[in-house]
Amino acid sequence: MARLPIYLRALTTLVERGIGTCSSEDLAAATGVNSAKLRKDLSYLGSYGTRGVGYDVDYLRYQIAREIGVTQDWPVVIVGIGNLGNALANYSGFRSRGFRVVALLDAAPERHAEAVAGLEVRPFDDLEQIVAAEAVSIGVIATPAVAAQDVADRMVAAGVTSILNFAPTVLSVPDGVDVRKVDLSIELQILAYHEQRKAAPDGELGPTPDQEVIA
Amino acid sequence: MARLPIYLRALTTLVERGIGTCSSEDLAAATGVNSAKLRKDLSYLGSYGTRGVGYDVDYLRYQIAREIGVTQDWPVVIVGIGNLGNALANYSGFRSRGFRVVALLDAAPERHAEAVAGLEVRPFDDLEQIVAAEAVSIGVIATPAVAAQDVADRMVAAGVTSILNFAPTVLSVPDGVDVRKVDLSIELQILAYHEQRKAAPDGELGPTPDQEVIA
DNA sequence: CTCGTTTTGTTCTTCCGTTCACAAACTCCT
DNA sequence: AGGAGTTTGTGAACGGAAGAACAAAACGAG
CATH class of the missing domain: 1.10.10.10 (Winged helix-like DNA-binding domain superfamily/Winged helix DNA-binding domain)
Structure with a gap:
């Protein structure tokens, strides 16, 4: 539940x-x-x-x-250390709630060896090795949308079976792999939808095609 | 929908x-x-x-x-410019999807006047003035949990009627105000729950009280 | 010990969202 | 022009979650 x-x-x-x-x-x-x-x-x-x-x-x-299942600690990898990945890596709530960030990965070489939240940013190609070595089953995707599907595929191939996706794309994964999506714009759009309804209780939503046809 | x-x-x-x-x-x-x-x-x-x-x-x-309702642009204020607030302020997806960040607010004086994403971080007390001046109806809370309810109260009093809450607290707001909550730990915990089920198809979840009583 | 109070665990009803299935409507080909 | 092939829009059946209501169980007072 x-x-x-x-x-x-x-x-x-x-x-x-x-x-x-x-x-x-x-x-x-x-x-x-x-x-x-x-x-x-x-x-x-x-x-x-x-x-x-x-x-x-x-x-x-x-x-x-x-x-x-959070009486034990779950190892987690974060891929994509941009603004959001940075914030996630620094988020203390993960550690206190049963999760341990074991690696930060990024495809861009200029970010490698940079230290974020006490961890070194490592090349994306280290994914398989890290997943195997640390028995990682949960991965976080914080990359741009275009890279998300590739990252997901690599994660799944490496053995990850649960993905938390922050990229604004629908990921396709095989059965047995769980994906949860957090989309910041969508949350705001849902609020905007209700907001608009508050402001315009009836049909003040501009012309609809039907009205245009009738007029 | x-x-x-x-x-x-x-x-x-x-x-x-x-x-x-x-x-x-x-x-x-x-x-x-x-x-x-x-x-x-x-x-x-x-x-x-x-x-x-x-x-x-x-x-x-x-x-x-x-x-x-995203044919127009909705003005948005972000309160709490820590790691997450920073990432949100820099997130380009808001702008391209119908939202415009008009102000970044933080209670900590040492952050004021700092420039984030091309905007100056301003004192939290400027909230009322900004909301009134820019006709803001949507607010984003990216503060620590302890401050979230206070921020929400101030927002509501200032005229904000939709809140996107990233702090891990349930906010209580009056009727007519919409709140949506994004909780990163909860998303991971839901994944962990399913993950645990995959690993242990039957009752390998440790002793339940019933079993203890029976034994 | 018994009765009244509190609160859980559960049953039953209601309601909403999802899915199936099909008729209406449109296009294209002959 | 007519028929075959698509695809939408929607009526009806299905399933499951949400809420109301109540019986069972524990505690405390007298």
Whole structure:
């Protein structure tokens, strides 16, 4: 379930505040989901609550982390060390949430040996060796769109089975390989769509072809 | 619909390739969605196709852009010019897809007057003035998690009605304000979840409480 | 020990999105 | 002009997620 990480983060916040127990209503309020839905999600993992009391924050947190698979650290490679790749390499949230950046790769020779976030930027051709040596199964693509498919192909061939793609392209990968896409422009466009609706409740969207034909 | 921007991007690619007409099957293949779903999405906007022929790429592209609201440029402010804010400010995709970054704000005085992506980083307190002067309705939050809610409150008070949040927090905003959240760790955790399932098809997930009780 | 209160786990209903399948409509070829 | 071949637009069936509602279980007070 895609909501598990959200619960996990909320529970971590509760742990930091020293809260030992919480009800499904509390968690629902903290995460912005319906409490019935939340209980159903949690019951899917097992019966980890106590009726009349609620959930033990620390215990539930561990169970969710185990379910997601972030009780261990996952090695990750980042390909494409431009602006975004730089930001990702420096993002401390990865490390604290179960991920370890083991290598930064870039095709441009002028970036090689540059140190980013304490790691040396290495040639893209080192990909296969690194994936094999570090047992990497997750790759991050932060390259321009034109390079993304090639990078993905190489990753898959090297043994990567999960890809997080920041390039604005749809990647085609074989079955068994998971791809998730983060597209910044698309997020903004979705906001713009709703924004436009707020400004123009009815059909103030300019002429439609139908109207042109009718007129 | 959240898929419209995906279609828009695919159509732009087709335009660049000089393709004038495409069928729903073509577009579906390019975007990775079912062709029937795609046709239904498009028919929701109007009858813009020709049976037996397909869709006029350029015409459809314009219609979708108009529906989304990106025929005009939307002014955007970015708050929090750290690693991520820097990358966002430098991201050329915003400009080419209907958005114009009008201001970069940061609370830290040592960053002020620094030039990022051709814009001066300004004090966060300039927010209200900028929002009013430039008619900004979309704000981007790239601050640490602890500051995000405060920034959101100030944005809303200043008149921003759509927020793109990169901080790992759930924001609470009044009705009428849209929030979209991009959380990099959560995306990776979702991949890790599937990755774990691939590695351990059955219950190799360590002891569950039930098993402990039984044993 | 019993009763009332709280909260989980689950069932049942409702609703929305997806997909299938097909008729209508358009083009091209003969 | 007519028929064969495409492709859209949409009605109907399907599936699955979301929410409401309730029974089971734990705790605490008397």
